[in-house]
Amino acid sequence: MENSISGLIARARKIVIKFGSNTLADGNGRINLSFLEEFAAQAAALIREGKQLVLVSSGAQVAGLSTMGKWARKQDLHYKQALCAVGQVELMGAWGRAFEPWGIHIAQILLTRDDFGDPIRTLNMRNTLFTLVDERILPIINENDSVSVEEIKIGDNDTLAAQSAVLWSADLLVLFSDIDGLYNKNPKEFPDAELVDEVRDITAARASIRIGGSNSFGTGGIATKLDAAEQVLSYGIPMILAHGGRPRVLEALREGTQRGTAFLA
Numbered sequence: 001m002e003n004s005i006s007g008l009i010a011r012a013r014k015i016v017i018k019f020g021s022n023t024l025a026d027g028n029g030r031i032n033l034s035f036l037e038e039f040a041a042q043a044a045a046l047i048r049e050g051k052q053l054v055l056v057s058s059g060a061q062v063a064g065l066s067t068m069g070k071w072a073r074k075q076d077l078h079y080k081q082a083l084c085a086v087g088q089v090e091l092m093g094a095w096g097r098a099f100e101p102w103g104i105h106i107a108q109i110l111l112t113r114d115d116f117g118d119p120i121r122t123l124n125m126r127n128t129l130f131t132l133v134d135e136r137i138l139p140i141i142n143e144n145d146s147v148s149v150e151e152i153k154i155g156d157n158d159t160l161a162a163q164s165a166v167l168w169s170a171d172l173l174v175l176f177s178d179i180d181g182l183y184n185k186n187p188k189e190f191p192d193a194e195l196v197d198e199v200r201d202i203t204a205a206r207a208s209i210r211i212g213g214s215n216s217f218g219t220g221g222i223a224t225k226l227d228a229a230e231q232v233l234s235y236g237i238p239m240i241l242a243h244g245g246r247p248r249v250l251e252a253l254r255e256g257t258q259r260g261t262a263f264l265a
């Protein structure tokens with residue numbers, strides 16, 4: 001069944017896919033290896049068909065906490081940054097193992113807000129991304145949490161994913177979250193909330209979700225997702241927002257058996 005989501009995936013050649021920490025972690029706060037393996041199998045199938053992928057993966061903090069549990073209560077900034085330094089290695093190790101059976105090498109790119117504001121750095125980032133993907137290596141981007149303090153952080157990976165999609169001139173951005181998509185009101189407050197299949201007007205979408213009395217439905221918040229959509233759409237790049245935790249999520253979206261929200265230019 002072709003719908004706007006399956007159509008977007010079918011037509012896109014260059015796809016940026018972002019995972020939130022909640023999608024990657026299991027109920028015990030550990031990186032969910034079987035989820036990573038299941039995703040890698042589906043991603044490998046897309047790559048075999050000639051599509052190019054770039055991942056934006058959160059989860060450094062979650063992975064750090066499950067490795068250094070005794071630091072859980074440390075509030076000191078340097079401990080938080082140290083935690084991400086530990087967790088980033090765990091996270092990439094997990095992704096590396098997930099893609100290994102498919103013969104796909106991964107590459108880590110850690111970025112900060114400053115990187116996107118500097119023309120020389122953006123050019124270098126772009127060239128590195130193009131080179132990696134041309135060589136059939138899978139780039140995995142995260143914020144460089146160990147060097148970014150609050151004031152200079154991008155802060156959320158929805159924005160980082162949107163900026164990366166623009167930088168790489170992607171054809172499609174997919175945000176995997178722990179909500180099924182955009183609702184007309186907060187589904188946690190209103191049982192009759194309805195999933196919106198397509199959004200063409202972000203301003204109208206923003207206005208209508210306020211009717212629900214809240215504009216933060218998920219952990220990352222719907223606000224950063226709408227901002228991300230607005231940013232990529234202004235460059236003509238469509239976006240899909242969908243629940244990342246559903247079974248064989250990439251395939252289900254491609255086949256039209258899983259719903260989500262398509263943001264269309």
Ligand code: GLU
Pocket residue numbers: 020021057058059060061062142143145155156157158220
């Ligand atoms: N960079 C953070 C991490 O890897 C996540 C930020 C976000 O989830 O938006 O833990």
